[in-house]
Amino acid sequence: MCPHCQSLDYKAEQLSGRGALYSYALLHHPRNPAFDYPVLAALVDLDEGIRLVSNLVDVAPGDIRIGMRLEVAFEPTAGDGSVPVFRPARSAS
Amino acid sequence: MSGFGGRAAIVGVGATEFSRQAGRTELRLACEAIRDALRDAGLTAADVDGIVSYTVDPVEETELVRAVGFQEIGFSSRVPYGGGGSMGTLLHAAAAITSGAAEVVVAYRAIRARSGATRFGGAKTAASPTSGHSGTTAMQWCMPYGVLTPASWMALNATRYMHTYGVTSADIGRAVVQLRAYAETNPAAWGYQRPMTLEDHQASRWIAEPCIRLFDCCQETDGSVALVITSRERAADLPNRPAFIAAAAGAGLFEQEIASDHYSRDLAVMEGSVALGRRLFERSGFRRDELDAAMIYDAFSPILLMQLEALGFCGFGEAKDFVAAGSLAPGGALPTNTNGGLIGEGYIHGLNLVLEAVSQLRGTAVNQVPDAARVLVTASRTGAILTRD
Ligand SMILES: [Zn+2]
Numbered sequence: 001m002c003p004h005c006q007s008l009d010y011k012a013e014q015l016s017g018r019g020a021l022y023s024y025a026l027l028h029h030p031r032n033p034a035f036d037y038p039v040l041a042a043l044v045d046l047d048e049g050i051r052l053v054s055n056l057v058d059v060a061p062g063d064i065r066i067g068m069r070l071e072v073a074f075e076p077t078a079g080d081g082s083v084p085v086f087r088p089a090r091s092a093s
Numbered sequence: 094m095s096g097f098g099g100r101a102a103i104v105g106v107g108a109t110e111f112s113r114q115a116g117r118t119e120l121r122l123a124c125e126a127i128r129d130a131l132r133d134a135g136l137t138a139a140d141v142d143g144i145v146s147y148t149v150d151p152v153e154e155t156e157l158v159r160a161v162g163f164q165e166i167g168f169s170s171r172v173p174y175g176g177g178g179s180m181g182t183l184l185h186a187a188a189a190i191t192s193g194a195a196e197v198v199v200a201y202r203a204i205r206a207r208s209g210a211t212r213f214g215g216a217k218t219a220a221s222p223t224s225g226h227s228g229t230t231a232m233q234w235c236m237p238y239g240v241l242t243p244a245s246w247m248a249l250n251a252t253r254y255m256h257t258y259g260v261t262s263a264d265i266g267r268a269v270v271q272l273r274a275y276a277e278t279n280p281a282a283w284g285y286q287r288p289m290t291l292e293d294h295q296a297s298r299w300i301a302e303p304c305i306r307l308f309d310c311c312q313e314t315d316g317s318v319a320l321v322i323t324s325r326e327r328a329a330d331l332p333n334r335p336a337f338i339a340a341a342a343g344a345g346l347f348e349q350e351i352a353s354d355h356y357s358r359d360l361a362v363m364e365g366s367v368a369l370g371r372r373l374f375e376r377s378g379f380r381r382d383e384l385d386a387a388m389i390y391d392a393f394s395p396i397l398l399m400q401l402e403a404l405g406f407c408g409f410g411e412a413k414d415f416v417a418a419g420s421l422a423p424g425g426a427l428p429t430n431t432n433g434g435l436i437g438e439g440y441i442h443g444l445n446l447v448l449e450a451v452s453q454l455r456g457t458a459v460n461q462v463p464d465a466a467r468v469l470v471t472a473s474r475t476g477a478i479l480t481r482d
Contacts, residue, residue: 003347022253022360023249023250023252023253023256023360024249024252025245025248025249025251025252025301025302025303025304025305026299026301026302026303027239027240027242027244027245027248027300027301028298028299028300028301028302029298029299029300030212030214030215030216030242032216032218032239032241034218034239035239038302039238039239039240039245041238041239041240041245041248041249041301042249043249043253043355043360051355051356052234053234053235053238053240053249053353053355054238055238055239061302066252066253066256077237078237083237083238085238
């Protein structure tokens with residue numbers, strides 16, 4: 001339900017895939033065999049105003065900066081699905 | 094003022110040993126702690142007509158009734174929010190007693206956080222049904238990304254806090270050092286006779302960089318704590334000095350999640366604790382500087398600093414200075430977690446902090462605050478102010 005108007009209607013929207021890094025953590029321990037460590041965990045604020053938990057890719061841990069511009073990429077996950085992850089934005093946005 | 098005004102009181106406490114391998118079930122641990130709490134209170138199982146816990150506890154109420162020998166339970170409830178609900182047991186108990194719904198309430202928590210089927214700090218790889226209350230369905234949005242553990246959920250918020258206010262790992266470590274000093278002299282604590290310096294803290298390995306090192310984490314612990322709560326009138330006839338409930342409150346806000354709590358706009362502020370502090374101090378009529386000690390939920394040390402700010406003991410961003418001044422230590426502005434906290438003593442999911450508050454008010458604490466008369470107990474979104482008189 002929409003918590004603002006209690007509507008039960010919904011529709012899919014195309015998002016820009018662009019946003020900024022709100023927070024992050026390099027996860028070292030404990031380890032789960034499904035992941036490579038450290039896990040680069042991120043909170044991404046999309047430009048549309050939605051916050052996502054995700055991973056950072058194509059960035060060295062030392063280059064991570066809160067507020068950095070990000071763009072979406074997709075990576076395979078368990079099953080046949082893929083999940084959105086984020087890399088430093090390559091084009092001005 | 095709309096608090097309980099001391100019309101309900103904790104009159105008995107009981108606990109098992111805190112260990113890493115209890116070697117017995119949660120049901121048995123709960124039974125032992127409740128038996129001891131009733132003896133401490135000078136009451137019997139037949140006196141009890143209310144039982145309260147919080148949602149993650151594995152002990153089924155009906156089994157507990159049959160095991161301990163409660164005769165007729167008229168009131169039972171569970172508080173949501175995981176460990177954040179631990180102090181809500183006092184709210185529920187006091188509400189039941191002052192409304193007449195119950196006369197004698199037992200609050201309990203039994204846990205095998207270390208030796209249980211899954212370690213409490215370990216990875217969760219399946220979303221819990223909401224009814225389990227060990228997390229909400231929002232947790233599923235963390236799992237594809239390897240954000241599987243309590244430390245990882247906490248770290249995403251703590252990094253933002255540190256970034257916003259310029260807090261360093263050493264700033265946080267100074268709080269841990271003060272808690273561990275209390276633990277060092279507490280025979281019940283994991284940290285008993287285990288000194289820890291800031292250098293030790295800074296040399297401990299990263300669990301989640303840049304905010305949570307090994308020594309920033311509470312101890313996964315096996316054990317149980319039980320409390321007996323009744324009315325002021327009945328308390329007057331019982332052997333121990335009561336710990337009166339001056340005020341108790343909860344605050345669960347829109348957009349808050351239980352553990353994977355990443356969706357409030359400003360994660361550098363624990364807004365649930367801001368609301369909780371407002372309710373507690375309004376209801377009790379006390380000022381912040383009238384408290385003699387505080388017991389604040391420290392599953393991971395960054396949230397101790399964040400709660401000090403949210404509860405109003407210092408300004409936002411100022412907890413690092415408040416801590417650096419030695420405020421948490423003996424003689425400080427707010428002696429805090431004087432049992433060593435969940436970090437230094439052990440993690441009975443928060444309820445052992447109430448045990449310590451009661452010891453302080455009885456004057457029997459291992460690290461006694463001189464003449465302690467008013468003590469705060471909080472767990473991020475539930476809490477109470479307890480008084481001696
Ligand atoms: Zn709407």
